[in-house]
Amino acid sequence: MHRTLTETDLLHGMTAEHIRNMSAKIPMGRRVQTDEVGELAAWIASPACSFTTGFVFDISGGRATY
Secondary structure (H helix, E strand, O other), X not given: OEEOOEOOHHHHHOOHHHHHHHHHOOOOOOOEOHHHHHHXXXXXXXXXXXXXXXXXXXXXXXXXXX
């Protein structure tokens, strides 16, 4: 999975300005929530995704790279 800024305690080590600047680059206008990342991870690990190989799932709100 390729994700963007996630709402976790790791953000507490960043300045508010840095978080604002990085968040402004996300086309969907918000940071990803941990449950959204978890739901994708659960689906990837499930039988529903059993035939998928070698793929990067972009969960970056439209901003895959910085």
